[in-house]
Amino acid sequence: MDLIGYENYFWLSTALFSIGILGILIRRNMIILLMCIEIMLNAANLMFIAFAYKWGNMDGHIFVFFSMLVAAAEAAVGLALMVLIYRKFKTVDISYLDKLKF
């Protein structure tokens, strides 16, 4: 029996994704949140690769490639924002960011 089937990778990636969500929900440090987002992205990437392997189709790789690009861009802008926020509020605690209301 081959464990390296899409099924097992599905469980793995689901678990990773849930861990990412968990992190987002229980942590307040914005940088940790960013990290958790990366975990979730990676869970999705993993799924792509697993299915690409399953179907013998390399389109999935391309998608992962692009999602990495986006993640990189996001990290760059996101971190720049975070530095800015820290300078302004002197904290990275998202519960202080409650100005987003009417």
Next chain:
Amino acid sequence: MEIQNIIFIILSALTLMCALGVVFSKNPIHSGLLLVLTMFSISGHYLLLHAQFVAIVNIIVYAGAVMVLLLFVLMLLNLNKDNEPQKSIMVKIIGTLSAGGIMISLVAVSKIFLVQKSMQGRPIAEDFGYVKSLGALLFTDYILPFELASILFLAAIVGAVFLGTRSVENK
């Protein structure tokens, strides 16, 4: 038991443990470092799945560039265990429940939509996952998204630089 399966189990365990560590570690620095480990183990999975190029890119981009950036920021902001904000226990419980809920629903979805259908895989080609074949795909079928991605990068660079310089001016 084949060697691949053993590697899979070990890697999976490592991935999950590291990911949990990212979430639960008190010190942001530790989180960052554990995330790097997670990335490495995921790259291991990629290798198992014959995605060599992606595995390498993953290490270079994520573990290399992004994570270094993250850690750099962490250290720049001088964040450590002492001033790490904590949530109330209630929020933590709700969060855990929600995350569990997501997991259960995803599992349920997969049980219903994926597993029930018999999915006959296809054998992989000789050059599956090679840089050459990936490149051929990227520069033929996906040339437009590729170019758009470069524009996105440009925008991201401009954005990051702009944000950085504004803050200097403010001071």
Next chain:
Amino acid sequence: MALILFIPLIVSIICFLLPTKWVKDFALAFSTTFFAYIIYLLFTDFNPQNDFHYTFQNLGIRSLGAQFTFGLDGLGMLMVALTNFVVMYVNIMATKKGYSSRFYGLVFLMQFALIGVFSCLSAFFFYVFWELALIPIYLILLFWGTGKNRKETFITFFVYTFVGSLLILGGFIFFHIEAKMGDYDGFQYLNMVTRNLEGYNALIFSTLMIIGFGVKIPIFPLHSWQAQTYKKAPIEGTILLSAIMLKMGIYGIFRWVLPFLDLKHTIVQEITIILSVIGVLYGAIIALRRNDLKLIAAFSSLSHVGLITAGLLTANIYGMQGAVIQMVVHGINVLGLFYIIDIIQKQTGTRNIQNLGGIASKAPIFSILSLIIILGTISVPLTNGFPGEMLLLFSLYLYKPVLAVIAGLTIIFGAAYMLRIYQLTFFREVSVETEDFKEISISQMFALGFIAFLVIAIGLFPQYILDISYITCTHLKNLLATRL
């Protein structure tokens, strides 16, 4: 004929771009030409025997069944003519007030939307135009309105009509689903009339639609936006609201409610008729004692329109024809009424009839023209108000004699409040405010005289208008007869 529809849009854009100096002449010249063109079409090119004219359908979202279908039948053509008439008068009235170019742009945008409403044969785009018509009028009210708390009033108006519109959209979707219209062409009027709903579905549909349209008309308990909005709106806005936007609601009932009525279950119809009749009386009684000319006009409008709605919903041929002619006539008369109010307000600076008086001796021609228009509104025979009111009352009488008696009281009350304002403003001794009242200028005489001419002409020859809408009404009557 996409020309009729899209020219106002183009003109609207041009108006937005033109400098204020030139825009008013341009607007006036264009709207007069366009009105003349429509009248020319109406009497030469337009053949009332045919079903729909100037149709085209080529654009649209086919997968939604929402095709961009247009066509004008007698009813639509009359309404388009009325729209152009009203817009022309709005431009005439606006000339001396120094409005900026965006006012004219909004007016023509409104015209575009209104023509769209009156010519659209697709429920989907009907709704689009219906909503589009709301935007310019709201902006006109907001930019040029007066009075305290006006923003609140106008937001009330906006919310009211917007909720009404949503109900209409809901009604259309409900119909689409329940009547099992196909995906393709499912929102086409001509396809929709071939189906009908029955039982509760029909009741739900007609309730949704009647409330939706009823807000704009307005039918009795939904009228509370009306008086204050009329009062605080600029007079051009009031005219657009009362002379033409109100007709949108009646037209909506005509085109989108009547053909889908289930004549076996008439409870909604009955309740609406009763409410409308209550509105007739209610508006008239309130108007008896008000002193603000605009308020009186608003409540009289409530009263007149209630009669139209009630007569229309009796769904017999007299009611329909009466409603058509009364829609046109009410448009003309209410326009005339507000024009008079505008002239008085501009010259004296007040709208309170207690402070006015003696205008008849200062401006005899103005007072005679006003008298003709006022006689039209109280539907003295051989003025334009009479044939419509007679037909509507007759249709109500055939429906339920008691209702005709109650609604008929409007004949008495209408005369009472209209003659009251006529007496208090034009008769009596000259007051402080009217001491310097001057006879109206030649151009105003022309403008007002044309309305007075129409009042008499339509009263003498109502058949011309009835002929235009005859086929529409007959079709509708036959359609309803098949449902019984």
Next chain:
Amino acid sequence: MNHLLVVLVVFSPLVGFLINGILGKKLPEKLSGALGTLAVLISFVSSILLWNHVSIHGGFETVLFNWLAIDTLVLDFGFRVDALSIWMMLIISGIGTLIHLYSIGYMHGDKGFSRFFAYLNLFVFSMFLLVMGNNLVVLFFGWEGVGLCSYLLIGFWYHNVAYGHAARKAFIMNRIGDLGLLLGIFLIFKVFGTLHLATIAELASANLVQPQIINWITFLLFIGAMGKSAQIPLFTWLPDAMAGPTPVSALIHAATMVTAGIYLVVRNANLYQIATLTTQIILIIGLATSILAALIGLYQNDIKKVLAYSTVSQLGLMFVALGVGAYSTAMFHLTTHAFFKALLFLGAGSVIHAMGGEQNISFMGGLKNKIKTTHITFLIGTLAIIGFPLFSGFFSKDEILEKVFEYSPIAWGFTLFSAALTAIYMLRLYFVVFLGNFRGSETQKANLHESPISMTLPLMILALLSLFGGVLNLPHFLPENMSQFLSHWIASIPSMQFMAPSSHEHHLSQTIIFGLMGLAIVLVLVLLFLVYRFYASRQFNILPNQSRFSKLGENKFFVDEIYNHLFVKQIESRSEFLYKVFEKKAVKPFIMLFPRIFGQLGKVFQRVQDGNVENYLLYFVLGIISFILLILL
């Protein structure tokens, strides 16, 4: 040719109206008046020509154009000229011409001279529509048209607020009647499927419709007639209508417009023939009106008011005649009344003119020698109205009495009482105004003068008519070719043959008829004597009224006040209530309830939007979960 004549009759006043109305003040006074008079004169001449035609060939119809046609509701703008309408046309145009002529003198120097003639011409035009319309809708055009002209003319001197009120009152009360008429028209169309008068008459004779429905129809039409002819309960506008210039009172509120109700009933006599219940109502209302108005008339001191109440009373008498089914008798009294009441009003106008605008009779007296022509003509009018033997009023009133007696002796008693009251108040008026000493101011005395010829000429013509008008319908005991001309004339309309007098089948014996006539003559003579004695002993002065009853009479039995309290005040307070309380405190809050509910809901859900990103994240995740579950389930 006939078509042209009909057009000429109807539209020459309209042309007069247009010329006078549009050119207005640019015309010199003489020309304006001449034009107005000429317009009506043309109608009169054309009417005479038409009369000639009708008497030879019978009635005819002519249609101008189709006014409105929807399915079976086809309404032509058409005219019907038959014995009945030509009779009315002659009265209208004949008396109209005289009154126009009179107005030239009376309105001399008024600022609104041309406007006055324009309105008068418009009135004549509307009146022609009323009597000549071949269907009920054209009749209704005229019906409302005359109401409108009446409004304009009563409020002619618009500076006066009270006059304006009177005008409005007249119009609104008329409109109450109009509503009844309109509903009657609807019912007729519903029942008969046509509004063509001749067809209705035919169908009605066929007796196909239930009597109850006919009763309804006739009653609704009668409501219209009540409004226009000032019967109880809609009579209070007519005395107030005296605010208008006196020629208006003579033309509109005595001779023509107010008789439109009579015309309407006679025109639909075929329906009223069947409607037994309605005719009884008409009889009762006619009697009550006649007596009440006469009682009020006894105590009025305004010369025009007295005449106004007299008109109401006389109209009541005509309705009594209609109520007993004596249609041609009513038409006869209508005709003679038009003569002598127009005469009286014009005479009163001449008196007022002489007195420089004074209308109160307590300041008059002794005018006998000052204004001779007026005096003589007024005397003839008075004698005619009280039914002095051989004057026109004598014949018409006697015929009514006879017909009523035939119907019911009790009703006859009341009618006789009303006739006696008429004699009393008219004689009182005459004595107080023309006999005794002058009681006005010195300036008035100095300025007393006879009116110009344009005013006295109509007076004289009308006096002649009042004297000899009786020959139109001489009693039936005279040889057949001499008597009952009018009845025969109207009965020449095919559908109205039932009106033909038939002396052979008479229920009453000759003795009773002569007895009744003798009684009436004696009554008039006795009253003449008594009233003369009464006023002669007081130097023809008006007595200060003391008794409680006279207070009632002076205050018109408080009918106006009662109406005011019962209806006007009620509706006005409703209006205030609805606007200030109901509209603002009930309707608006009720509608505003919905926004408020949503507002409150919004406040609840606002807490959710607290701006805290972590909470947003939580909701976001919960949303995803529920969304997935929704798909799954």
